[in-house]
Amino acid sequence: MLHFCLVLLLVTSPVAARRFAVPKHTVGVNTVRGGDDMKPRDKIKAARRFDVPRGGGDDKTAKWLEACQQLAPITSILCSMAPLPTIHEISETKSVGGLPLLPYSSMTANGFIWALYGHLVYSPQGMFVCICIM
């Protein structure tokens, strides 16, 4: 019975997601930060924020924002890869040449913090709560 329910849910969930999905032209997306302990008043506020397109709301703006959303992680990773030639040079010459270690240690700490924050705030579970609220 449980398996039957699971299969049924798996089949119907894309339909449900589409039913509750944010329309393409709506660009005002927000997440319910840590949704499980949110007050009902805040939930209504968050749901309202979904409906308010902050970037103008037309198709052109939505497409442009979508492009930004897809490009942002790529440029971010490319910027993180910028010190690769320096590290390659250090490995070849076997000398750091007076370079500071701080940028690399802070980069590691920063990456760890953002990974945790992203997992906490922008997880699929948090997003499901958003879909339900809508």
Add this chain to the structure above:
Amino acid sequence: MYMHYVISFGACTHPHYILFCVVKWTGIAGAVLGGYYFKEFIKYIPKELYQQHITVLASIILMNTYIYYMFPKRKAAEVIGKEGVLLYIILFSSPLIKLKNVIESKSAVSIPLSFTIASTLNCSLWTIVGMFLMNDFNVYFPAAMGLSSALAQLLLKGIYAGDSVA
């Protein structure tokens, strides 16, 4: 347990699914790359120079893991987000010191042009995404700060590019 997979599967079909993964995965990529650079770097410096860095790094990781597991979800997100902003302020303060040196020496040789352009593009994209799509202060504030820092560097590069003294 089943519900977790069902929720994840349903969420994957959402038009803004990518948006909800970018912060986490760019963070993981940054941490992995940063860890690799750190590991390669410490091979060629004496132990007393990197001991302190390892202690601070380990304490940051332990402290945030503790916050992640022990605090309520919303509180943890708030604390970790603000911590990220603080770390960004520290990160962006070092180029500002460099700017002071550039103005004093009237030479923009120390500013790498390609990286500054890439940084401008990256920060402007994150400012737009953080402001209009995520509506998250913890994302757009550091990005906007980085953008202003990168623009200041570009401006100085433009001013002092012609008469730079190598």
